[in-house]
Amino acid sequence: MSQDTKNTFNSERVKKIISTPYFIFGVLLLLGFIILGSFFKSSLNNISVLTNAQGITVSGTAERYVTSDKGSLSIVFRTDSLYVSDTQAIKNLSDIRDNITKYLINYGISSENIDILSFYTSSQCSLRDKDSWDNCLGKRYNDYNQTIKVSSDDVDQIKDLSLNLNSALNSEFGSTLNSANISVQNTQYFYTEFDNVKSEMLNEATKNAFERAEAIAKSTGNSAGAVITASQGVFQVTAKDSVDTSDYGYYDTSTIDKKITAVVRVSFKVK
Template sequence: MREKDGTNKRWPGSGKSSFRRKRIALPTGQPSTGPGPKSCSKRFRQRHPARSPGEGTNMFSDRILAAAVGVCVAAGLVGGAFVLGQALQETRKADRYVTVRGLAERDVKSDLAIWPLKVRVAGNDLAQVSQTLEENRKKVSAFLIQNGFGPEEVVLQDLRVVDRQASEYGQSNAQQMFRYIVESTVLLRSTKVDSVWGVSQRVDELVRAGVVLSAENAWEGISPRYFFTQLNAVKPEMMAEATRNARTAAAQFAADSGSRVGAIRRASQGLFTISDRDRSTEQESGGGGPGASDPWKRVRVVVTVDYFLDQ
């Protein structure tokens, strides 16, 4: 250490000059106020604690976990936005549809004929009237069997007797009329539709034989009634045809609006109706009339379908 006088002092036994730190003597028993070596080391360790060997690895894992959580959150937001967009698109799609109707008609031939022949006899002697009625019923049965129908197809039905004098609401001219009216029905039920139709055209033969026939009702004739009973056999094909016709109509709507026909939104089936093919307008409107039932029937069905319209 250089002294104030500028001279260098050497350590004894040394050829080199060295400086000596000047020591300040403290009073005996007074502690040193300056930081010692141990105090500085302790503070350094508190400010910069030593890391364990695995601490660096744990920090790296935490960073990876945080990055993964961020990716998941971002993916969730993107997925939610996609689902919301799809839901809005489906909602708009549900509002774009067209309602159309498809018609299917088919002419079919009846497979069942029912012919009620009501025989009527009037007179003042009830026994004689009953005998005459029995004879006329036999004539009708023989007429049907002779024309190719079996006995099992001919059925004798109800017997009705009217006594005009015994009626509570008797007519004032009852004495001038026959007292008794006796009626009975001979019913023909057969699947030989063509034979029934042919025989019904020769019913005048019974009239010439003295048989008086009457209708079931005043607005009906004495012609047979024809029925089509195989509706279930034609239902599937007619439904398919009606649906195709409905789709054709929907395709026209779609073409006019610049769209294309999509899937079926809703469909409903109407009732199948069976009517006489050549029935007159008066009869179809419920006005009745003496016309005969037609062996040919027209089956008709209408379906209502809602189709989506896609862009």
């Protein structure tokens, strides 16, 4: 075979190989890897610049378990004039109020912590037209309602009142309550030192943020430096085993034992 024939044969063979789909796919795949590699290199360079320019930004938290040191509740009681005159109903309400107040003082609640609110009246009807609520088919009478607010630094005392007041009143006064409807509402527990521990907890949360930033920096052979920026998150006051949170802050008043969580967001220089 002559040299020209060999060259022609090889040229045609190369063209045949180049024109195959597998060859074209391989070339495109190789180009893709080259372009992707360049992109990642550029991205890594950008990340390095941002890290050096903006530092490391982390969140830090601090938790503290506390016990409420103040409690409060409302005692709501009512009577009506359905079977008695309005004058008698008002007297019954007054007797109920006096009995409850007497019990609270004997129980150990200071008179300064007993707040008796004004009573209010609402008009009622014993039987209404089912098709027209405003049409009274029975007797018109008045409801008389009143509220006593109680507070105490003894949270166990408030808890006991909230659970046992009704049975205690019935046991002590019995029929003299004139079949009053008495209920305990809005039992709440507070930690009054909350404002005083805020600064301490923010300091603890900032230290926690630095520890996290230092751990991240050390993993890259660096260390965390001075604070660039810092912002305070909201405080969460929850039941001790709760995971409740809110973007606007959370304050649980239903439990005696609480958990306070402070959050800060801090950016540190990298050195």
